[in-house]
Amino acid sequence: MNxxxxxxxxxxxxxxxxxxxxxxxxxxxxxxxxxxxxxxxFGTRRRRSYKTQxxxxxxxxxxxHAQEAYNIDSNCNSNGHSxxxxxxxxxxxxxxxxVHFAIKYDLKAVGTxxxxxxxxxxxxxxSIDHANLNAMNSWKSVYPTEFQTxxxxxxxxxxxxxxxxxxxxxxxxxxxxxxxxxxxxxxMAIKRWKELGLDLKDKSIIFSDSLNIEESVxxxxxxxxxxxxxxxxxxxxxxxDFTSKDHSRLSHSLxxxxxxxxxxxxxxxxxxxxxxxxxxxxxxxxxxxxxVRGATMNS
Numbered sequence: 001m002n003x004x005x006x007x008x009x010x011x012x013x014x015x016x017x018x019x020x021x022x023x024x025x026x027x028x029x030x031x032x033x034x035x036x037x038x039x040x041x042f043g044t045r046r047r048r049s050y051k052t053q054x055x056x057x058x059x060x061x062x063x064x065h066a067q068e069a070y071n072i073d074s075n076c077n078s079n080g081h082s083x084x085x086x087x088x089x090x091x092x093x094x095x096x097x098x099v100h101f102a103i104k105y106d107l108k109a110v111g112t113x114x115x116x117x118x119x120x121x122x123x124x125x126x127s128i129d130h131a132n133l134n135a136m137n138s139w140k141s142v143y144p145t146e147f148q149t150x151x152x153x154x155x156x157x158x159x160x161x162x163x164x165x166x167x168x169x170x171x172x173x174x175x176x177x178x179x180x181x182x183x184x185x186x187x188m189a190i191k192r193w194k195e196l197g198l199d200l201k202d203k204s205i206i207f208s209d210s211l212n213i214e215e216s217v218x219x220x221x222x223x224x225x226x227x228x229x230x231x232x233x234x235x236x237x238x239x240x241d242f243t244s245k246d247h248s249r250l251s252h253s254l255x256x257x258x259x260x261x262x263x264x265x266x267x268x269x270x271x272x273x274x275x276x277x278x279x280x281x282x283x284x285x286x287x288x289x290x291x292v293r294g295a296t297m298n299s
Contacts, residue, residue, distance in 0.1 A: 001045040001258045005240070008254055009048050016242045016251045021052060025059040028213065028238065033067075033091035035217045039232040040110045041096040042208060043239030046253050053239045054104075057096055061105035064093045094231065112176050112206065112233075113139070113147075115270050116260040118154040123263040128288055129295040131155060133163035140171055149174040149206060153273045155288065157188060158296045166196045169203075174231075176206040180273025182219050190226055200227045208233035209274075 009016065032039050041060065047053045095108030102109035113135075121138065122131035136150060150172035152160040157180065164172075169192070177185040186205065193203055207219055211234045223230035240253035259279040260268045269280030269288040278285055 001256060002047055002050075004256060004258075005046050005254050006049050013251060015244045016048070017245055018051065018055070019245075021055055021242075022059055024241065025056040025238070026063065029060055029063050029093065031213050032216065032234075033093070035091060035213070035220070037091045037213075037216045037220055037232055038094055038230070039091070039216065039234050040094045041098070041238055042111070042233035042235035043237075044098045044235075046236045046256065047239035048242060048253070053098065053101065056238050057098070057101045057105055057107070060093055060096075061107055064107070097233070110233075112149040112208075113151050115151065115154045115178075115272075118151065119260045119268045119270055120263045122155070123266050123268060128155060128291045129159065130163055132160045133168070136163070136168050136172060148172050149176055151176045151178065152185075153177070153179045153271075155271050155292050156296070157185060157273055159292050161188065161192050162295065164192060166198070169193060169196050169198055173202055174204045174206060176208060176233075178208050178272070179277050180209075182207055182209065182215075183222055185273070186219075186223060186226060186228065190228065204229035204231060206231045206233055208235070210236070212237045 041057060043053060043056075095110040096102050097109070097111035099109045101107065118131050118135045121135040122128050125131070125134040127134060131154065132150075132152075139147070148171055150160070150164070150168070152164075152175055154160075157177075175189050189203075189205060190200065193200055205223065205228060207216070207230060211219075211232055216232050216234065219232075220230050236253050242251040242253075243249065244251055257277070257279060259270050261280070262268055267281045267284035269278075269284050271278055271285075271288065271292065280288070
């Protein structure tokens with residue numbers, strides 16, 4: 001998908017340049033750290049260009065490594081508090097979902113599963129209403145102790161919660177919110193964890209839907225007030241935030257997605273918690289919506 005975005009801004013919209021991108025990246029990094037946000041860079045798919053992402057992650061890496069060196073020095077020489085000692089009060093850059101840049105800049109490679117995985121499971125196990133459970137079980141069989149984040153909204157979070165039992169919640173301690181209202185999502189997750197009798201102290205949510213600094217700060221505060229740890233995957237805001245060359249207008253990023261269309265010659269659908277994010281052949285979407293409505297009717 002990054003190739004589609006890059007090609008558009010190489011050929012169609014060329015009224016932009018790299019002026020100010022490095023300073024903008026540094027300012028965003030500093031603001032998120034200052035406001036206590038723990039965040040990762042998720043910006044590959046909709047980036048303006050390879051050069052943009054490279055520049056931004058170089059700036060992030062320089063700041064991150066400088067802070068890490070300072071923290072080590074402070075702890076070793078003066079028993080001072082590291083910038084990252086108290087995650088509740090201080091932000092932290094956690095890494096990037098781009099493995100290439102993680103290697104290039106000595107950063108942690110981070111990320112979660114994609115919707116396509118769960119979409120494919122719905123066909124491979126011939127089940128929409130239990131696609132999430134089948135996906136979680138398949139995942140656990142390969143990664144029994146690692147990568148414990150569940151993506152909830154492929155067929156709506158309401159359907160996901162029906163298969164999110166105590167065993168699943170014990171393994172998948174972190175949920176990822178990628179559509180819908182993040183505050184309602186928090187309430188839904190907390191309600192489910194409490195129904196299962198689980199302690200919120202080891203539960204967390206990764207927020208990854210169209211985030212900026214202001215939204216991340218608001219979500220973080222609400223999450224901490226409710227007793228859960230928030231993390232943030234921020235993408236387009238980092239890698240495709242531009243104006244025209246004369247700075248008279250915004251140079252908007254493309255609102256595009258690419259999802260699985262068929263699996264084993266059968267149509268595949270993604271619903272999400274936001275109607276505008278639905279993907280799939282129209283008749284298949286209607287069929288899946290009917291299944292999901294029936295499965296969640298008594299929720």
